[in-house]
Amino acid sequence: MQKFFNRGASDSIVGSRQLRFDVEKKSGFNLCVLCRGTKMLCGKERCPVLVRFYHYSKVKTLVDDVILDGSSPPSVFIGRIGYPKVAIGPLVPPYHGDTSYIDIPEIWDDVSIDDIIRFRSQLVRGKYIVNVKDVERSDRIIEFTRELALSKDPVDTEVLFEKKPHGRIAFYDDAQPHGPSAPIRYMDISNPKYDHRIEKAFYDTDMKAKDAIMELYKKGVMISRIQKAFSVGAFGEKKYRRFVPTRWSITAVDSIIGEELLKNTKTYPLINEYRVYKFKKLDNRWVIIFLPTTWRYELIEAWYPKTTWNPYGSKIAMFNSYEFYNGRKDYAEIGGCYYAARLAVNEKLNQERRQAGVIVLREAHPGYILPVGVWNVREAVRSALKRGYKKCESLREVLEEVKGFMDIPVERWIKNSAILKDLLLQRRLEEFR
Numbered sequence: 001m002q003k004f005f006n007r008g009a010s011d012s013i014v015g016s017r018q019l020r021f022d023v024e025k026k027s028g029f030n031l032c033v034l035c036r037g038t039k040m041l042c043g044k045e046r047c048p049v050l051v052r053f054y055h056y057s058k059v060k061t062l063v064d065d066v067i068l069d070g071s072s073p074p075s076v077f078i079g080r081i082g083y084p085k086v087a088i089g090p091l092v093p094p095y096h097g098d099t100s101y102i103d104i105p106e107i108w109d110d111v112s113i114d115d116i117i118r119f120r121s122q123l124v125r126g127k128y129i130v131n132v133k134d135v136e137r138s139d140r141i142i143e144f145t146r147e148l149a150l151s152k153d154p155v156d157t158e159v160l161f162e163k164k165p166h167g168r169i170a171f172y173d174d175a176q177p178h179g180p181s182a183p184i185r186y187m188d189i190s191n192p193k194y195d196h197r198i199e200k201a202f203y204d205t206d207m208k209a210k211d212a213i214m215e216l217y218k219k220g221v222m223i224s225r226i227q228k229a230f231s232v233g234a235f236g237e238k239k240y241r242r243f244v245p246t247r248w249s250i251t252a253v254d255s256i257i258g259e260e261l262l263k264n265t266k267t268y269p270l271i272n273e274y275r276v277y278k279f280k281k282l283d284n285r286w287v288i289i290f291l292p293t294t295w296r297y298e299l300i301e302a303w304y305p306k307t308t309w310n311p312y313g314s315k316i317a318m319f320n321s322y323e324f325y326n327g328r329k330d331y332a333e334i335g336g337c338y339y340a341a342r343l344a345v346n347e348k349l350n351q352e353r354r355q356a357g358v359i360v361l362r363e364a365h366p367g368y369i370l371p372v373g374v375w376n377v378r379e380a381v382r383s384a385l386k387r388g389y390k391k392c393e394s395l396r397e398v399l400e401e402v403k404g405f406m407d408i409p410v411e412r413w414i415k416n417s418a419i420l421k422d423l424l425l426q427r428r429l430e431e432f433r
Helices: 016-027 031-035 048-060 113-120 140-150 196-203 209-218 223-231 246-265 336-352 375-386 395-405 410-415 418-425
Strands: 067-072 085-088 124-131 155-161 181-189 274-281 284-291 296-303 317-323 357-364 390-392
Touching: 085 140, 124 140, 124 155, 140 155, 140 181, 140 196, 140 223, 196 209, 196 223, 209 223, 209 246, 223 246, 246 336, 274 375, 274 395, 284 375, 284 395, 296 336, 296 418, 317 418, 336 357, 336 375, 357 418, 390 395, 395 410, 410 418
Parallel strands: 124 181, 296 357
Antiparallel strands: 067 155, 085 124, 155 181, 274 284, 274 390, 284 357, 296 317
16 A cells, blocks of 8 residues: 555654654664653654543443343444454444444434444444355354344343453444444344345345345445445345445445446536535545546545544645546545445436546544544445535636645645546647537
């Protein structure tokens, strides 16, 4: 991934903290040991270690037993380590009630990073090792895990672990975080109420997975629920059904839906204006640019020093992934975020029945101390596109809007953008008419 970083990215302000860090790094000392959350030597606004510890300490007393009884949102997690033998199982909080909110990112409009860590850290992960092909195996834990993924409401769940749940709060770039974990010895659930739309797709063993996903999406099933059911092998022709690691299922569903929407986008007439949408959330700044061109798409991310994916850098790290009208054949360098944002912008274009070129700019500032999942990208872009936009007369005016909203100089965005450079430097056929 380093090769996609911008070697000439803007310098951050380098003061005594950075100098101290460089000395400590060369001398082999651990920065966290020297700091202990009091000096903020890493440059972040808050200490990620203390944030983790604070929330874990609150959960630890509630799960200090081999028996856990609570209401799963419902939620499941499929691991990827050891593939094709992976750990499957439920995510269960240590209490009963309506816990659905803690597993529906589509409705997390006003949450902070602390809110996300607080309610997600309460979800204890049960682990049961299976082969990914074991979706049809007669086994209570496999069956109950699948039933949770098909359910629409919280399900009372009882789990007997091999040992007490332990481990720090787990954070992923793609999936949502969860709390401590432990191997499962026994599991039982109350009668789940299936989402009848997902249940219908589950029992249709002749329908291809792609068709099932698109049918559910068109019927209004939330993407997070489609992803969950897809991960337990609920879709597709019977002989091809597999457990899919949660992180993979999230990007797979985003990619499939985005690709299908894009087919429609390319048939629509072009927009006749430049648009700039702006949005802020979780100390991330977003600018979405709509261009009056045929389809082309780019996501550019800029990570400030001391943020999640640039923890030790002294400069802003910038990288991009893009496609022109004919798409791309290889997996995007940026990863799942690319497909999540592409889905969101094609939703908007399909709603308006219009085609456009799209550039998504993201600035991740130091307040974004921990990763919370790809859903953040999809929902942030969705939220931005629901707001009003600034209509611009030219690309030059668009760049002025970027300049006024983002901290990074607009020249740096251009330097790291394939599409902007193409628009600004490539001569067009109409120029010769």
